[in-house]
């Protein structure tokens with residue numbers, strides 16, 4: 001089989017091509033800032049029922065593609081489905097966020113389900129991917145995803161989102177064997193989960209390490225970089241050529257060399273770094289994604305236009321996928337999203 005050059009813009013950027021206009025999608029593009037999302041979520045009943053309903057999950061994935069013509073669609077699901085598939089209890093408290101059963105020792109890790117049991121819970125997600133690969137426009141790239149082991153572990157240990165991930169750091173330091181066993185279990189589950197998404201039709205996968213920023217020095221290497229490297233190495237062995245985006249959010253200096261060290265084809269940048277810093281220290285190694293502050297989706301105006309142009313300008317010398325630095329928030333204005341897209345697509349140097 002001879003490799004053919006990709007034609008979809010996102011795949012071209014991921015293959016290392018510098019495009020005259022960067023392809024664009026945004027994190028949480030299917031979400032509460034869109035009235036059509038809220039309507040479909042109400043129809044599903046609640047957030048988790050939406051995640052596990054393939055027809056409706058595919059519908060909300062397609063909504064921002066219809067409205068804006070983004071270059072990529074991201075599978076509608078959540079990083080916390082993996083803990084649930086491993087046996088954790090999971091529910092969402094409206095206005096507050098996720099809640100899970102907690103875990104902090106070896107007995108807790110041993111009580112989890114084996115990795116090969118995850119598909120019993122996650123098979124509806126694979127069905128969503130199959131529907132999307134049939135229904136997406138020919139030019140739109142389908143992105144699958146999972147949480148990175150450290151970020152997923154922080155929720156499984158604390159049972160909720162935490163500002164500083166203190167319970168996970170306490171287990172990492174106080175019960176290192178159990179903590180390593182947990183990271184290994186999540187890593188193995190993530191490989192199987194992403195591999196099934198790829199088999200079902202995901203053309204790219206993204207690994208979200210939202211809390212990577214609280215790991216410093218050796219701990220960052222061991223628990224953010226190493227698990228990402230393991231997952232990427234195994235996925236590329238099973239699915240040669242599958243492009244992978246890594247997002248070690250707020251890694252700061254940890255961004256430097258992250259793509260090379262893990263084998264990721266693209267490193268997603270958050271907006272705690274300037275685009276110029278990202279260009280100098282990360283973009284030199286290859287494709288980057290990012291990094292407009294999502295607050296501009298709330299505030300809009302000329303500041304949005306200026307900041308959008310600054311991101312495009314900083315990264316126009318190499319392969320770039322335009323995105324926000326983190327997900328769009330529920331108070332984002334759909335008009336501001338349209339203005340951002342128009343600014344990216346009309347930018348002339």
Ligand SMILES: Cc1c2[nH]c(c1CCC(=O)O)Cc1[nH]c(c(CCC(=O)O)c1C)Cc1[nH]c(c(CCC(=O)O)c1C)Cc1[nH]c(c(C)c1CCC(=O)O)C2
Pocket residue numbers: 026027028029030031032041047074075076077078079080096097098145147161208210327
């Ligand atoms: C940490 C994390 C989670 N989930 C995710 C992360 C990593 C990225 C990040 O840092 O934001 C990833 C995620 N969550 C969701 C997607 C779908 C694809 C997309 O459009 O980006 C993706 C890629 C849907 C979602 N996941 C969630 C929503 C909102 C739920 C709702 O409709 O009420 C959506 C659209 C809920 C969720 N899910 C999670 C939290 C903390 C929350 C509550 C916060 C909130 O309410 O925004 C865990």
